[in-house]
Amino acid sequence: MDSVSRRKFLKIGGASVVLSAATQSALGRVEELAKTKSSKGLEKIPTFCDICFWKCGAIAYVEDGKLWKVEGNPLDPLSRGRLCPRGTGGIGAHYDPDRLKYPLMRKSVRGEERWNQVTWDEALTFIADKMKKIKNDYGPEAMALFSHGIGGNFIKHLFKAYGSANIGAPSFAQCRGPRDVGFNLTFGEDVASPERTDIKNAQCLVLIGSHLGENMHNTQVQEFSDALANGVSLIVVDPRVSVAAGKAKYYLPIKPGADMALLLAWMQVLVTERLYNKPYVEKYGFGFDNFAAEILPYSPEWAYPETGIEPEVIRATAREMARYQPATLIHPGRHVTWYGDDAQRSRAIALLNALMGNWGVKGGFYYPVSMDVPSYPYPEYPHSDKPKVDNPDNKFPFAHEVNTNGIRKATISGEPYPVKGWFVYATNLIHALPDEQETIRAIQNLDLLVVIDVIPAEIAGWADVVLPEAVYLERHDDLNVEWFREPFISLRQPVVEAPHDQKPNWWIAKKLADKLDLGHYFPWKDIEEYLEHRLNAAGLSYGQLKKEGIIRGEKQPIYFAEGVPDVFPTPSGKIEFYSLQLAEAGFDPVPKYTQPAPPPAGFFRLLYGRAPVHSFSRTQSNRVLMDMIGENEVWINQDIANRYGLKSGDFIRLKNQDGVISNRIKVKATERIRTDCVYMIHGFGHNSRMLKFAYQKGASDAQLITRYKTDPLMGGTAMNVNFVTFELEA
Amino acid sequence: MNELTTTRHNELIDPIVHVWGWEIPVYLFLGGLVAGMMIIAGYFFIKGRDEGHECVCYQVPLIGLFLLSLGMLALFLDLEHKAYVWRVYTTFKIKSPMSWGSWILLLVYPALLVNFLLNVPAWIGDRLAFLKIWSQKILAIKNIKRHVGKVNLVLGIMLGIYTGILLSSLGARPLWNSAILGVLFLVSGLSTASALVHMIARDRAESEMLARADNLFLTIELFVFALFFIALLSSTEVQIQSAMLLLTGPFAAVFWVFVILMGILIPLFIQNLSVSHRIKHTPVAPIMVIVGGFVLRLVLVQAGQYSHYLNAHFLK
Amino acid sequence: MARFAMVIDTKKCVGCMDCVVACKAENKVPEGFNRDWITTEARGKFPTVQMEIRTERCNHCGNPPCVHCCPTGASHVHDLGGVVLVYHDLCIGCKACLASCPYDARFIHPEGYADKCTFCIHRVEKGQDPACVSVCPTHCMYFGDLEDVHSMVSRLLAERKWYAIAPEAGTDPQLFYLV
Ligand SMILES: Nc1nc2c(c(=O)[nH]1)N[C@H]1C(S)=C(S)[C@@H](COP(=O)(O)OP(=O)(O)OC[C@H]3O[C@@H](n4cnc5c(=O)[nH]c(N)nc54)[C@H](O)[C@@H]3O)O[C@H]1N2
Ligand SMILES: Nc1nc2c(c(=O)[nH]1)N[C@H]1C(S)=C(S)[C@@H](COP(=O)(O)OP(=O)(O)OC[C@H]3O[C@@H](n4cnc5c(=O)[nH]c(N)nc54)[C@H](O)[C@@H]3O)O[C@H]1N2
Ligand code: SF4
Ligand code: SF4
Ligand code: SF4
Ligand code: SF4
Ligand code: SF4
């Protein structure tokens, strides 16, 4: 953080505290101010991070009332006292000069980003009136909520109290949904988040696209490093020499989209060479013989032209996996919405793991545990007769969470029933959902769009009302009761004041509930009363939690060998190598391979991923993190770059198959990627003019993802199906 | 193929060092010029050629004081922490050429002043009478001119070499990492000084002599250059790379045209003709020498910053 | 006496830059400047590419040219551990030390003085690890005393293969990279 902007910030901050104290007492700012920290000396206040959803325990250092730094909380089993770079740079979220400061209401047409600054009371009254009208005219289900992360809990509660269960997050249909469906179909359980992968104990680790080290989900990266230190045999499958690939014993430069072929061939080798974990499969497997028969044709020789991986390499890696079983972990990935066969591909990964016999076993998948903390005793929610709007006629029979894109579709079509209002909490739908024009079309059908955000993200630009939230360092949130290797709970609490008129989500939810005549759903005075109530009910001390940030429970068994009951909540009660439920629903009971459409001549497949110092589209106005990576680059294979006369540092634009042209983006000519694809970091290329600093830095992958394929099992949106070419005059 | 990427982007450092712009070259050039002038003046004094108030050795101090102050000003402008500049004189760091330089300069000023007092021009003396009084006191000292001459000579050599050592002590830049640089700067200082003094000398014989001296210095300079490059080229890869910066690389054009051709060869040719009285003396050759001397500093400072131990492979 | 050094395990480093962010926060390094940084080397032709990622900073050289060339004594070797430091109020900002450092480890702080990695001596003197070391999620950095043969850094250097960067510059660097 620049010392100059620190100083500047302080001036603004100081002035606004005075200003808002005068105007806000009526709205309950007083309780907040009453907690004002003493402002001398060094304070260390525990909380947990929110730059992504991993929720690492953190300790904020506040020097004379000013935020200095955030470190990991050593008590925290997730972070083990070390944050990832985004968490360390989280201070930049508090100091970000481009933050939303006051409630805003749209002045002109949607998307023009012309605003009136209003009071909270005006904004919330406006929203409540609209919501009442929508409920009257169409029923409460006509309001949908998009909410990502733990901060949304109170808004979700408000929505359920209001009567709508149309609550979706991009973490399902745009992220881990297919994986959890694929694993559910096989083992009867999700992989969940944090992933139940026992990376640190794995002796052979297979990463299929999971680019750990760039993907900075903290515990996984730490365990990845532990595994490397233990000499894990690492196999990485990626069209790009990722950071992880650079450390691999075997790097398999797969043709994008051909992973299913590789997985089938691997399983074929393991089965035909009888290398799989026979006792485990015999004990727990269902339909193995049918499965074995189905995969027989998929030899490494068959897979070679599909994947570009030599048969010997496929065999050698299959044998390598077999050598270390059951401590061989084929990582299920997380963002797996790639090609449209994603749930089935994830199921193939699940099956490969099953062949290793690693579910419930050290070095494979453990059984996460948690503390027993009762939820708050709220009145019962109103009942709705209408099914959720996103999945009419159960078209996607295996979707077990709401599809954001399903809500979007219903909003456009009015089927199965109209959706007239969107509430968007902490998700930048313009960058998170594929085909931004479709999102905008849906928005144009709405009577109300409310966005709660901390910065003026693109989605805020389309809103009728924008509500500025206090960032995670300035607020309480719901209790985190984590499911992990060992049970623990953690607390998010304010470490500094919000600098302007930003409010925490619980406050917004409670105030809005009052205006919607739903105040009885928020019986607590403030969130501390709520938290204290829950902790008391669990026999835990709120005082201790405030002081230490984390309360850990007794260790519990997490492997079968430690006493976890070995039951699989599938229809057969076993690991389903052959899935009758899939067969019944008209899908392949054993995964099959479909070839992805190749790039048209002169085009390259557009791939994207994570940079260690950024989270999606939310960190590009964080000055600390932008100082690390200030724009994204497009990775182009060196030979291709030579052919186009491009060198690293040149600016180009990317044009996709539908003629959409990106912002200027820098070329990275590199040997680290195949010749048939290009790669960029997701989240850059902001077009919201209010994001002054981030505006048009780098290019947006989301903008170029105008096409997507829908997963037939669960409705996820596959996004690796777009192609780009180069526009040289940038 | 070796892709090397770094996340660093420090000002003045990345992608290549460019901590010094025009100021340090100006300072080095003027320092060298004054050094050369002092050596010449010293030589005249020691040789007793100062009889008659026409001798250039009486013009050197005033011009020298002026040019040196300009150089110091340039140096000062380059400092990033100007308010602390006095810290240089609270210590003496034996390993630091900068420290040496600061103290040498501190000696050069009084030397030039004394030198000046030996012959206060009337237009100043008439206004500042006390200078005349001091002047008389000093002139009363026995053999004073010879002493001043010796001091001039010694300090001039120190100053001249210092301007080269300053760079060559910065071992991190392969191009500068050569003891020959000190000699090169000294010789170049002498040639530019000869050129300047040649231009301002009122005495024909003196002027003629300086032109001949200049030719000698320019010739020596050519040899020193050759030595400089031979030493670099027979060293490690990074040193060869750094030499190539001047010989064939991004600085080659400026180097060959302004330093070698226009700064040495052409003036050498012209002056050879004029000292053998085939053409008249004009300021053209000396001006070319002076400009060449400055560009030499400029190009060496810039190319030196470009040369590097670590990112030498970028330059391939 | 102590001789502080850092040992960095390039097998584990993922180039996440947490060390850089942590340094910036801990030491209030201004926007646009870095005391440490990440270097990635990729050699070869796709798909057989050799990669190495490492974190770099001032080498706290045993023979520090930046100290030798400093005219004011602002650049100096600290009494403890051979750490090379700068007294801000002695520094005139002449930049000789910047030019003298083969690693380009120094920069001019916007306030005018030469700045660089301090090995977080303010933390080390309190018995803590430097900020970058303490935050590294892969635990790939080790800080310690080479004079102590039992220290982790000494043991690692005895047990593993390592190299230092550009030793031919003659500065006796004290950052060691495990390979
Ligand atoms: N093209 C493309 N699309 C993708 C992905 C991709 O890689 N490429 N990745 C997919 C994946 S895996 C996921 S999980 C999703 C992620 O999708 P999102 O969760 O929507 O991620 P972001 O784009 O970061 O948008 C988060 C929004 O929340 C805001 N925000 C941050 N902190 C707070 C807070 O404390 N309070 C409030 N109210 N708002 C806050 C941010 O400013 C930002 O506008 O995107 C998916 N979509
Ligand atoms: N720093 C940081 N870390 C994060 C996040 C963040 O925003 N920032 N977000 C978190 C979240 S919510 C998620 S979901 C995860 C996502 O992270 P992951 O699940 O690890 O990775 P993906 O985004 O799915 O995939 C990106 C990688 O897949 C490769 N890839 C692309 N196409 C193919 C293919 O066809 N086959 C194979 N085998 N590989 C392919 C790309 O080259 C790239 O290396 O990251 C998490 N961690
Ligand atoms: S992984 Fe990083 S960004 Fe995510 S919660 Fe943990 S420290 Fe924060
Ligand atoms: S924090 Fe550790 S893993 Fe990350 S770049 Fe720095 S040294 Fe490497
Ligand atoms: S790395 Fe550079 S700044 Fe650090 S001690 Fe060595 S020469 Fe000095
Ligand atoms: S910039 Fe400062 S520390 Fe560096 S050499 Fe000059 S005075 Fe010394
Ligand atoms: S030791 Fe301290 S000053 Fe040096 S790079 Fe690490 S954090 Fe920065």
Ligand SMILES: [Mo]
């Ligand atoms: Mo995700």
